[in-house]
Amino acid sequence: MRVMKSTRFKMIALALVIAMLPLLTAACGYYKLKFPEEINMADMSAHSGHAHGAAAEPGGTGAATAAASCAEMVEPASNAPVRAFELTAQKTKVDIGGGKTSDAWTFDGTTPGPELRVKQGERIVVTLTNKDIDKGVTIHWHGVVLPCSQDGVAGVTQDAVWPGEAFTYEFVAKHAGTYWYHSHQQSSEQATHGLIGRLIVEPRENAFRYDKDYAVTLQHLNGKHWLTNGRRGGADLTAAPGESVRLRLINSTSEVQWMGVAGAEFRVISMDGQDLNEPDVISGQWIPVGGGQRYDVLFTMPESGQVEVYSREKPALTARVGEGAEPARLDKDAPAFDFTAYGKPVDDGITADMKFDRTYELVLGPIDINGKRFHEIPPIIVKEGEWIKVKFKHKLGAEHPMHLHGHLFKVLTKNGKPLTGSPIYADSILLFMGDEYEVAFQADNPGLWMEHCHNLGHAANGMSMMVNYEGVTTPYRVGTKSGNLPD
Ligand SMILES: [Cu+2]
Numbered sequence: 103m104r105v106m107k108s109t110r111f112k113m114i115a116l117a118l119v120i121a122m123l124p125l126l127t128a129a130c131g132y133y134k135l136k137f138p139e140e141i142n143m144a145d146m147s148a149h150s151g152h153a154h155g156a157a158a159e160p161g162g163t164g165a166a167t168a169a170a171s172c173a174e175m176v177e178p179a180s181n182a183p184v185r186a187f188e189l190t191a192q193k194t195k196v197d198i199g200g201g202k203t204s205d206a207w208t209f210d211g212t213t214p215g216p217e218l219r220v221k222q223g224e225r226i227v228v229t230l231t232n233k234d235i236d237k238g239v240t241i242h243w244h245g246v247v248l249p250c251s252q253d254g255v256a257g258v259t260q261d262a263v264w265p266g267e268a269f270t271y272e273f274v275a276k277h278a279g280t281y282w283y284h285s286h287q288q289s290s291e292q293a294t295h296g297l298i299g300r301l302i303v304e305p306r307e308n309a310f311r312y313d314k315d316y317a318v319t320l321q322h323l324n325g326k327h328w329l330t331n332g333r334r335g336g337a338d339l340t341a342a343p344g345e346s347v348r349l350r351l352i353n354s355t356s357e358v359q360w361m362g363v364a365g366a367e368f369r370v371i372s373m374d375g376q377d378l379n380e381p382d383v384i385s386g387q388w389i390p391v392g393g394g395q396r397y398d399v400l401f402t403m404p405e406s407g408q409v410e411v412y413s414r415e416k417p418a419l420t421a422r423v424g425e426g427a428e429p430a431r432l433d434k435d436a437p438a439f440d441f442t443a444y445g446k447p448v449d450d451g452i453t454a455d456m457k458f459d460r461t462y463e464l465v466l467g468p469i470d471i472n473g474k475r476f477h478e479i480p481p482i483i484v485k486e487g488e489w490i491k492v493k494f495k496h497k498l499g500a501e502h503p504m505h506l507h508g509h510l511f512k513v514l515t516k517n518g519k520p521l522t523g524s525p526i527y528a529d530s531i532l533l534f535m536g537d538e539y540e541v542a543f544q545a546d547n548p549g550l551w552m553e554h555c556h557n558l559g560h561a562a563n564g565m566s567m568m569v570n571y572e573g574v575t576t577p578y579r580v581g582t583k584s585g586n587l588p589d
Contacts, residue, residue, distance in 0.1 A: 135564040140581040141477045143258045143568055144550055146173075148477055148581075172250040172259055172550050172576045177273045182225040182307055187218055189241070191263075191285070191297060192233040193214055201332035204323055206296035207235055213332055214319045215283075215299030215355070222306045231268045235285075238262025238585060241271060242286035242497030243301060244394060244505075245375055245529040248273035250549025250574070253507055256287035257578050257586025258550050258568075261288075277510070279304035279375020280317060280350040280396040282308060289589035290356075290558035294325055298354050309377050310348065311399055315342045317350040318358055318411070320391075320419045328418035336412070336420035340352070341403045347423055350398045353391040356557040358501050358532065359412040361397070362436070365404055365429025372398035375527035376510065380446040381524065385525040389439040390416055392503030392532030404429075414518040440514045445524030452542055454514040454526075459488035466555075466565075468499030475564025477580075482569045484545035484554065493540045495531035502560065505530040506569065508551040511543035530556060542589065550574055552588070562589045 136149040155480055189209040196206045196213055209215025221236040232239045240262055242254035263269045281301040285292035300317050310521045316339050321329040331337040341347050348371070353359050369381040370389065374396055391397050401409055407426020413419035413432065438500040462482050464471050471479050484490055491514070496503055506529055517538050531539050554566035566589065581585050 106475060114541055117497050135562070137475055137581050137587055138477070139583045140579045142255075142576065143477070143580055144480060144574060145574045146477050146568075149413070157335050159296070170574050171546065172574055173578070175251050175549055178253065180225065180274065182223055182274050184225045185220050185537065186227045186229075187216070188229045188231070189215060189299075190231045190233050191235045191239040192256055193235065193251060196296070196332065198323070198327055198329055199335055202334060204327055206323060207292060208537065209299050213296030213298065213323060214321065217300040217302060218283075219302045219304065220275050221304050221396045225272065225274050226329045227309060228271045229268055230263060230271065230576070232263045232265050234265050235297070236265060237292075238264050238287050239285045239288045239297060240269070240282050240293065242507075243281060243283050244279040245279070245396070246273065247302070247510065248275055250471075250508070250547075250551075253458055253549070253551070254286050254553055255507070256588045257580030257584060258552065258576060258588060259578070261578055261584065262586050263303075266400060273572060275303040278303045280352060280398055281375055282319070282352050282354060284354070284395070288587050288589050289459040290562040293354065293558055294322065296323055300352060301310070302350065303375070310371050311346065312348040312349045312400060314339070315344040316347065316421070316423075317352065318421045319352045319354055320413065321446055322355040322357070326415045330419050330421060330552045334418060336418060339421055339423045341424045343403050343405045343407055343424070346400065346402045348398055348400050349421060349423065350396060351391055351411065352396050353393055356393045356502070356559055358393070358503075359391045359416065359419060360390055361411060361560055362388055362414060362432040363399055363401060363408040363409065364431050365406065365411060366401040368401035369445065370397055370441070371400045372396070373441065373526060374510075374530060376527040378445045379448050379524040382444060383460070383465075384439070386436050387439040388432065390532060392463060392501060392556065393558065394503055394505050394531060395530050395532060415526050430478040441523070441526055442519070442521045444524045447523060448525050449527055450512070452512050452514070453490075454520055454540055457487070458542070459511065460484065461493070463493045463495065464504050465500070466494060466496045469560050469565045471565040471567055476566050479567040481567060484569060485572050486545055487549050488545045489542060489544050490545060491540060494531060496535050496537045498535060500557065501532060502558075502565070503530050503532045503556040504553065506543070506551065506554040508547045508549055508569075509543045511541040514540040514542055548574055550576055558589060
């Protein structure tokens with residue numbers, strides 16, 4: 103009897119372990135997604151090597167709506183002033199400070215690549231040349247609202263740029279703000295190896311005044327080196343007592359960085375590049391900055407001379423501003439910054455109870471959306487002009503910074519409660535397990551747009567889907583046949 107009981111117990115335990123296995127492996131990231139040979143991301147039709155010859159043509163002949171190709175959606179000609187840049191993707195050794203070097207994949211020999219600083223309304227023309235990145239490269243302009251063909255997603259908006267080839271991006275910087283760029287070919291690998299950079303769009307008219315304007319990239323190079331603006335020991339920036347400083351924080355890592363501001367009161371003036379309305383002065387709060395997200399803080403330099411903005415968990419991710427006595431650090435268990443009740447509301451007519459043309463619910467697991475991954479996930483289908491509501495529910499797993507290409511959305515509710523402070527317009531929303539957010543956007547930029555987790559390891563495992571405009575096609579294909587593997 104005792105033997106039987108113990109056997110039964112073992113069998114139940116074994117069954118439990120087997121049942122948990124997919125979850126465990128998923129959580130550990132071993133459950134690697136396999137790309138089919140060819141996928142058309144406009145209609146999710148996939149073809150394996152053994153597929154029949156008759157490939158489905160999206161739309162078909164005589165379709166009521168004229169099919170439009172993403173490849174033909176370009177920035178129209180205008181007399182906007184042109185700012186031209188050239189970026190060469192190349193492998194090199196970089197100096198990461200403290201007498202150390204590291205292998206890196208770079209734009210123009212540095213990581214982060216050159217900071218592109220432009221003015222709102224300018225026409226940005228960037229010629230990307232791939233010198234020696236074997237697996238091809240692209241540039242995605244993270245957070246920038248631009249025409250489909252310029253979005254830089256391999257296999258969706260263009261083919262990967264192979265060694266010896268070039269591609270020219272062209273778009274008008276419509277919105278001011280803090281953005282960044284990174285390769286969207288094998289993103290998780292390429293961004294980690296260093297193919298990233300900053301894009302700062304200075305506003306035509308500034309809502310805020312400051313004496314100094316700095317941008318800071320938080321980076322985890324090769325998954326090995328924690329770097330701030332490419333340096334191991336952190337970044338040193340200058341400002342004198344009494345001067346006001348705008349510090350633009352860009353989290354290019356996949357992990358959440360809990361950022362503290364020591365030595366001064368501050369305001370969070372912008373999230374994902376979009377200004378907040380009448381932001382309050384705060385202090386002693388940790389700002390959770392998800393992978394890919396940007397937060398701009400504004401503070402006045404104290405008489406004591408130094409302000410430090412740093413990550414709670416990764417001390418190497420730090421910007422020291424000014425010289426002087428090291429400021430007292432935040433309490434480890436200080437409260438988190440809460441954007442849902444920060445600043446003053448503005449009536450923009452976009453509310454949770456307005457009429458939406460379509461509503462979608464996306465349930466997030468460890469590396470899946472609604473239990474599916476990558477091309478198995480049905481796309482969100484929209485028509486130009488429609489208002490779309492998306493409800494994100496984080497059921498299980500690590501944090502997910504969900505990022506939408508080509509649009510800004512407005513955050514409507516958190517855990518069922520409408521936001522009470524400044525409107526939050528963003529290209530990403532960070533969810534911790536148990537969180538629920540509703541966001542809204544207008545389908546005002548026809549194309550094929552990715553919606554994915556910006557923990558790039560999660561995306562590489564399939565936590566990535568599409569927002570597709572009805573009738574829009576693409577000549578490009580994702581898969582092992584073309585070699586376009588956007589992640
Ligand atoms: Cu994720």
